[in-house]
Amino acid sequence: MRVLAIVLAGGAGKRLMPLTADRAKPAVPFGGVYRLIDFVLSNLANAHFLRIVVLTQYKNHSLDRHISRTWRLSAMLGNYVTPVPAQQRLGPRWFAGSADAIFQNLNLIYDERPEHVLVFGADHIYRMDPRQMLDQHVATGADVTVAAIRQPLSLADQFGVIETDPTGRRITSFREKPTNATGLPDAPDQIFASMGNYIFRTQALIEALREDAVNPDSRHDIGGDIIPMFVKSGTAYVYDFATNVVPGATERDRGYWRDVGTLDAYYEANMDLVSVHPVFNLYNDEWPIYTGHDPLPPAKFVHNEGDRIGRALDSLVSPGVIVSGGMAVRSILSPRVVLHSQSLVEDSVLMDSVTVGRGAIVRRAIIDKNVVVPDGARIGLDLEYDRQRFTVTANGIVVIGKNEIIDR
Numbered sequence: 001m002r003v004l005a006i007v008l009a010g011g012a013g014k015r016l017m018p019l020t021a022d023r024a025k026p027a028v029p030f031g032g033v034y035r036l037i038d039f040v041l042s043n044l045a046n047a048h049f050l051r052i053v054v055l056t057q058y059k060n061h062s063l064d065r066h067i068s069r070t071w072r073l074s075a076m077l078g079n080y081v082t083p084v085p086a087q088q089r090l091g092p093r094w095f096a097g098s099a100d101a102i103f104q105n106l107n108l109i110y111d112e113r114p115e116h117v118l119v120f121g122a123d124h125i126y127r128m129d130p131r132q133m134l135d136q137h138v139a140t141g142a143d144v145t146v147a148a149i150r151q152p153l154s155l156a157d158q159f160g161v162i163e164t165d166p167t168g169r170r171i172t173s174f175r176e177k178p179t180n181a182t183g184l185p186d187a188p189d190q191i192f193a194s195m196g197n198y199i200f201r202t203q204a205l206i207e208a209l210r211e212d213a214v215n216p217d218s219r220h221d222i223g224g225d226i227i228p229m230f231v232k233s234g235t236a237y238v239y240d241f242a243t244n245v246v247p248g249a250t251e252r253d254r255g256y257w258r259d260v261g262t263l264d265a266y267y268e269a270n271m272d273l274v275s276v277h278p279v280f281n282l283y284n285d286e287w288p289i290y291t292g293h294d295p296l297p298p299a300k301f302v303h304n305e306g307d308r309i310g311r312a313l314d315s316l317v318s319p320g321v322i323v324s325g326g327m328a329v330r331s332i333l334s335p336r337v338v339l340h341s342q343s344l345v346e347d348s349v350l351m352d353s354v355t356v357g358r359g360a361i362v363r364r365a366i367i368d369k370n371v372v373v374p375d376g377a378r379i380g381l382d383l384e385y386d387r388q389r390f391t392v393t394a395n396g397i398v399v400i401g402k403n404e405i406i407d408r
């Protein structure tokens with residue numbers, strides 16, 4: 001069956017600032033060596049959906065570079081992962097919303113002539129076999145199938161909220177980020193949330209996008225505008241993510257899905273990787289998460305100045321790291337991080353090339369690329385002080401943007 005996958009990677013990711021100051025949200029590094037977009041692309045690739053266009057718009061340079069360096073499929077077999085920047089094909093305007101992004105790129109669909117189009121979001125951490133969703137989509141004859149997962153009612157205003165008929169399959173109501181949602185009949189404190197992954201029958205998608213494009217009242221958003229059109233005509237179905245079976249999944253990480261749209265959610269999802277029995281298992285080689293990075297030497301631990309042993313406990317340590325007489329606990333050290341003597345890094349995420357100076361202490365922090373933490377500095381110990389100079393989240397995580405200069 002001919003299938004084209006479109007990955008939506010054009011969102012601004014404002015709630016992840018400062019991590020999205022210079023890069024699109026799907027390009028935000030995660031788990032040391034990954035970028036957020038690697039998760040959806042790995043799911044598609046593992047399912048052999050190998051014709052993929054990635055629609056980009058906002059600060060797309062590092063995303064384009066990552067995709068073109070890492071995601072090189074065999075052109076000889078007709079496979080590709082192609083980043084497509086907003087090109088203003090239809091006049092001098094950027095994409096108005098996710099539906100407009102596809103509308104402006106309909107030529108990609110005409111070129112490929114798929115029977116079904118997968119439209120997947122680019123910024124979630126999960127494993128999913130999309131073939132099982134496609135099977136259901138084809139079996140029900142749906143015009144659109146929306147993947148969904150149960151989430152707490154309190155988060156309803158962050159998601160598309162789905163209600164179904166008694167069979168649990170056909171969608172009877174889809175409301176984008178409602179502020180007055182009610183819980184599910186069998187679980188009043190939960191909602192059925194759209195995961196932002198859709199499969200469309202191609203012709204139905206094209207017709208809906210054309211109709212939407214000339215609707216002056218539309219915000220041209222897939223969740224807000226396109227899905228409700230199909231709900232009205234009774235041709236929208238839900239795919240329950242809880243039924244998805246991924247090869248090699250463990251008891252603990254089956255059904256794992258995280259929307260990392262906020263800094264706190266992003267931090268927690270990183271910490272899920274370092275917990276002693278990780279809730280998300282990176283070692284599933286039956287459904288690998290692919291990525292790419294520069295060729296770097298192995299991580300090195302140095303016993304410094306006679307008595308200081310470089311150590312890392314319950315941590316992920318990437319290639320090119322040097323732990324020179326410092327110590328990392330429950331942390332993620334991305335490529336080229338250096339911890340100098342007597343430094344201590346706890347419960348933190350350090351991105352590429354961060355250096356932590358002699359005797360410095362870093363606690364519950366996210367530190368973006370290239371930041372130099374000076375000798376003896378204290379981060380995450382006095383949140384009042386940190387609030388004056390950095391971003392501090394609702395949960396008290398200190399976030400330091402790329403290239404920021406830190407005073408002691």
Ligand code: ADQ
Pocket residue numbers: 008009010011012025026055056057095096097098101120121122123158159160161176177193194195196221222223224259
């Ligand atoms: P949000 O993620 O808030 O909710 P949106 O900001 O439209 O919705 O982003 C969806 C995806 O499209 C993201 O991957 C984003 O990067 C991309 N995107 C956004 N604007 C774009 C544009 N102009 N061009 C290209 N790509 C763009 C969505 C759904 C909800 C659902 C949540 C699940 O709308 O119904 O519950 O995802 O997280």
